Amino acid sequence: MLLLFRKPGQSITIQPAPEVDLTAPLGTVFENGPIQVRVNRIIENEVKLGIQAHPDLMILREEISPNYPPAPPPSPSGLMEGQIRTILARNISHYRHARQWSAQQLAEQANLPLTTLTAMEQGIGTITLDDLDRVALALGIGVAELLRE
Structure with a gap:
């Protein structure tokens, strides 16, 4: 179960993971039961939610991943020096958070220090x-996805 704190106006999105076959029957997402959202605690302006869902569903916080998946890349001539590192850093973090992995978990999956x-x-x-290839494989995406702006 994923636990999240939400403040007034913040939201979450539940959507299929990128590797999910969208032509598969909807029932497969509910084979382990329904999506369950539980209010665990209310503290002043924050609500602590517990969300239990099939592993093929991603639960995204809007402040971490508002536009999943990333938009198509710009033309190569449109990138400024150092910008590709920023894009790569943001995308690795984005995909890692979308899978609810710690940095340690991704490093282990990618066989990297x-x-x-x-x-x-x-x-x-x-x-x-x-x-790059190890990280992309661990995340279940192509290297190009890590470099998309």
């Missing part, structure tokens, strides 16, 4: 094509 993944998410350090 945590320091390498952390540097990638901060837009610093040396990034190899092999590292």
